[in-house]
Amino acid sequence: MLRNGSERMSTSLTAERRSRLHRRVRFIVGFTITYNVIEAIVAVWAGTVASSAALIGFGLDSIVEVLSAAAIAWQFTRKDPERWEKVTVRVIGLAFFALAAYVSIDAVLSLIRVEGPAHSPFGLGITALSLVIMPLLAWFEVRTGRELDSKSVMADARQLILCVYLSGAVFIGLALNSLFGWWWADSVAALVVAVLAIREGIEAWRGDVESPFEVLEDLDNEEVEATVR
Template sequence: MAVSLGPSPARRDALTRRIRLLVAATIAYNVIEAIVALTAGTIASSTALIGFGLDSVIEVSSATAVAWQFSARDHAVREGRERTALRIIAFSFFALAAYVTVDAVRALTGAGEAERSIAGIVLAALSLAVMPFLSSAQRRAGRALGSASAVADSRQTLLCTYLSAVLLVGLLLHATLGWAWADPVAALVIAAVAVKEGRDAWRGKGCCAAPAPTRPDDPCCA
């Protein structure tokens, strides 16, 4: 059975440029998101908002790792950097899971009560609209290129979408019904998802739905 050689050089270059653009957009948005979330969270004493802001910082580190990988012009150099980028992304997931878990447990044990935050609600709603688009676009490009790191980073962005939904629901329930426990309980579920995604990134999984890899031992399908 013939083995597909993957995308042509011209197609590969086009996909690489697209990933660079999407990663740059993700970094720019998350920098703004982190500043707004950390500021609003500090003002409202909201551990959920502060955690969301720190998630944005972690996502910037993940996207930066992918940007570093794809900054190389030579395809062989980019492939050599893939494993390092995946390790950074995996550690980012684990760090996020650890923080969210600790923060959720603190919230459930009554370590301070947050004030209502309209700015946080607006930010969560905006992120819920923006992040799925960025994640989907990067995942498609990463799979077409056969890049496990690009796909893993798109999962990090998708996780931010889940966190945006959790944050939005939590802030709305707290603002309208006073249910302060709703957000930390949902956050624990997100932490479990983050651990799974971190394991997948560590193992190089995530892009096997792409065309067959260029090498039989490609870590993309390990």
């Protein structure tokens, strides 16, 4: 659950500050949608060419992120965004489940058929780029969601964190296959991500959304307490 400190911050927000944070959320989701549309096109194309289950799953995850960001964008165009909090969080949870289902089926079929991906420079490039961009974007969204005390914004940030995990797993799988010919690494990486997606989906559905940057939050809280003293 979100800390009591963030709840106090949310209730003490001025109307001007809350409006500014709402605009920031719209900017974040706008950037997320734009980037992930491009990422999805490149990843699905590269995954199809290379016959990579994990890379195609990575591209589909980008589509899920677009849907998640679109749900947040819709929520924050309402006059009373907080009223739609529960519905939006559950939509994000369903998106996690859909991603996990597809990735699991595709990875298992690839293992059964003993099919490994071909070398994919584009796949390595797009996953490496996401490993740089997505952590920064997620951190920015977490800070915003925590101040607003918004579970839907925090859930969307966790979707971005899942993209970081997925990017890392796919990158490692593609690299191991290219360097050592480990054809199965791609599918194993995809299954690991599917498990993470299921876990995140369950937590989002329950509304049990915590910050994925708890260590940083703890440090921030300690700094604030030290300043007050």
